Amino acid sequence: MQREVIRAENLSCSYTNSMVLDRISVVVDAGDYVGVVGPNGSGKSTFIKALLGLCSLSGGSISLFGTPQASFRQWERVGYLPQSLAMQNALFPATVAETVALGLLSGKRFPRKILSQDRYKVEQTLALLGVDALRNKLIGELSGGQQQRVFLARALVNDPELLILDEPTAALDPETRERFYGLIGDLNRTRGTTLLLVTHDTGVIGGYASKMLYLDKSVLFYGSFDQFCHSSEMSALFGSPSQHIICHRH
Amino acid sequence: MQEVPLMEIFVYGFVQRAMLAGSLISVLCSVLGVFLVLRRMSLIGDGLAHVTFGSAAMALAMKLYSASSLLISIPVVLLSSLGILKLMEKGRLSGDAAIGIVSAAGIAAGIILASIGGGYNVDLLSYLFGNILSITFEEVCIAVVLFVVVMVMMLLFYNDLVAVTLSEELAKVSGVPTRLISSVLVCLTALSVVLAMKLVGIMLITALLVIPAASALQVARSFKICVLLAGLQGVVSVLAGIVISFQFNLPTSASVVVLNLVLFMVACLVRRLRVTGSNS
Numbered sequence: 001m002q003r004e005v006i007r008a009e010n011l012s013c014s015y016t017n018s019m020v021l022d023r024i025s026v027v028v029d030a031g032d033y034v035g036v037v038g039p040n041g042s043g044k045s046t047f048i049k050a051l052l053g054l055c056s057l058s059g060g061s062i063s064l065f066g067t068p069q070a071s072f073r074q075w076e077r078v079g080y081l082p083q084s085l086a087m088q089n090a091l092f093p094a095t096v097a098e099t100v101a102l103g104l105l106s107g108k109r110f111p112r113k114i115l116s117q118d119r120y121k122v123e124q125t126l127a128l129l130g131v132d133a134l135r136n137k138l139i140g141e142l143s144g145g146q147q148q149r150v151f152l153a154r155a156l157v158n159d160p161e162l163l164i165l166d167e168p169t170a171a172l173d174p175e176t177r178e179r180f181y182g183l184i185g186d187l188n189r190t191r192g193t194t195l196l197l198v199t200h201d202t203g204v205i206g207g208y209a210s211k212m213l214y215l216d217k218s219v220l221f222y223g224s225f226d227q228f229c230h231s232s233e234m235s236a237l238f239g240s241p242s243q244h245i246i247c248h249r250h
Numbered sequence: 251m252q253e254v255p256l257m258e259i260f261v262y263g264f265v266q267r268a269m270l271a272g273s274l275i276s277v278l279c280s281v282l283g284v285f286l287v288l289r290r291m292s293l294i295g296d297g298l299a300h301v302t303f304g305s306a307a308m309a310l311a312m313k314l315y316s317a318s319s320l321l322i323s324i325p326v327v328l329l330s331s332l333g334i335l336k337l338m339e340k341g342r343l344s345g346d347a348a349i350g351i352v353s354a355a356g357i358a359a360g361i362i363l364a365s366i367g368g369g370y371n372v373d374l375l376s377y378l379f380g381n382i383l384s385i386t387f388e389e390v391c392i393a394v395v396l397f398v399v400v401m402v403m404m405l406l407f408y409n410d411l412v413a414v415t416l417s418e419e420l421a422k423v424s425g426v427p428t429r430l431i432s433s434v435l436v437c438l439t440a441l442s443v444v445l446a447m448k449l450v451g452i453m454l455i456t457a458l459l460v461i462p463a464a465s466a467l468q469v470a471r472s473f474k475i476c477v478l479l480a481g482l483q484g485v486v487s488v489l490a491g492i493v494i495s496f497q498f499n500l501p502t503s504a505s506v507v508v509l510n511l512v513l514f515m516v517a518c519l520v521r522r523l524r525v526t527g528s529n530s
Binding site: 098111 | 284288405406407409410412413416417419420421422423424425426466467468470471472473474475476
């Protein structure tokens with residue numbers, strides 16, 4: 001039997017009297033690679049924030065690994081890469097190694113200390129993402145793509161079972177974007193990491209994701225990419241020519 | 251003032267007390283200043299200094315002087331620091347607006363209480379410009395105790411503070427209690443500001459919080475080094491500032507701040523040379 005990683009039931013969120021998410025019910029099983037797509041303002045990022053307890057719900061419930069979100073404490077099982085985390089301050093004094101090491105705090109109790117044995121995990125993760133040569137550089141001195149890889153390393157350093165990424169490729173050039181998708185696809189295939197990835201690249205993500213979740217304040221579609229491509233609802237939404245283009249872009 | 255040979259300065263008890271207390275206070279302010287500057291909360295020191303002025307006027311009206319006035323100042327400033335956070339959260343205000351409100355309330359309360367208490371006196375005026383050379387033995391003991399408390403808290407919460415400073419969102423998803431950490435930071439700042447009033451006064455407290463941190467940010471190559479450099483600059487500027495003010499009969503608080511500014515310019519120069527060196 002598939003193990004549930006995320007269960008959202010009738011999840012609703014509103015900001016200043018405006019409904020942003022309307023009764024969303026979704027189950028994500030272990031090992032799933034879910035591409036979350038939808039137009040601007042459809043609530044994709046709000047959905048992610050709600051799952052992680054970063055915004056309050058106006059209705060419904062969420063559980064992570066079978067535990068209600070409000071009482072979930074095993075954050076070492078979750079890695080998160082938020083949208084637009086580019087360092088505004090080029091003088092921020094944390095090195096790449098210090099930044100990635102902060103990802104280990106989620107598995108520790110107070111007082112949270114980074115120990116010498118933790119450095120091996122940090123080095124391994126830096127090498128995995130190809131940023132080990134940058135370990136002593138300040139995070140603010142890196143390019144957008146390099147920072148993205150460093151923050152992804154931070155999200156991965158604890159070997160999370162669930163990795164949530166919010167538009168991780170927005171600032172990347174097409175070549176780097178393809179490499180990025182390849183990298184996280186490898187994580188899903190080789191480590192069985194459950195992935196939830198918010199993106200505008202509907203056609204590209206379809207080549208990697210096992211499931212597509214199309215949101216526009218509510219769930220318009222949730223199923224495999226193949227079903228997505230043959231869905232009459234999606235055809236009605238995009239129009240057949242656009243649906244054809246999206247489904248054959250990858 | 252009659253010129254005193256440099257080495258003889260250190261013989262005087264009031265100089266020793268000033269150097270000890272001043273060093274401890276400046277380290278606290280400098281180290282906390284790194285987190286405040288990076289979180290764009292630099293002006294909180296100014297705001298809490300104004301509240302300290304109000305609490306000092308309250309203490310004087312209650313006939314509590316010197317070390318005893320801390321019995322009023324510490325709880326009032328602690329509550330005000332938490333009030334700033336609450337205003338930001340519940341009142342949906344930005345940090346500078348919340349600080350401005352609390353700051354204005356503090357100064358206004360101080361002015362009213364001072365007028366009720368019979369006008370401004372030397373004690374109250376010393377809060378404006380500081381008077382480290384008049385620090386008493388009891389105040390030094392309090393400075394030592396508060397220094398230990400603040401530094402122990404900083405060490406215990408260090409990684410949490412760095413995580414929240416880097417990204418509050420990421421820290422929350424790492425299980426770091428971000429609200430608690432923010433409260434810890436402003437409370438530690440409140441304690442340090444109350445102590446620092448004696449050193450540099452309301453007018454210059456922001457300098458002690460901001461300038462060492464700003465200098466360290468120019469040259470540090472890691473967060474740990476940044477914190478250490480800020481603390482070191484704090485100590486050097488206080489010790490040298492006291493000596494210079496004594497030698498040349500200058501106001502101590504202003505001498506400390508001017509030295510900090512000189513060190514900041516040196517740090518900028520070092521950074522400039524480093525960038526030029528790496529480009530050539």
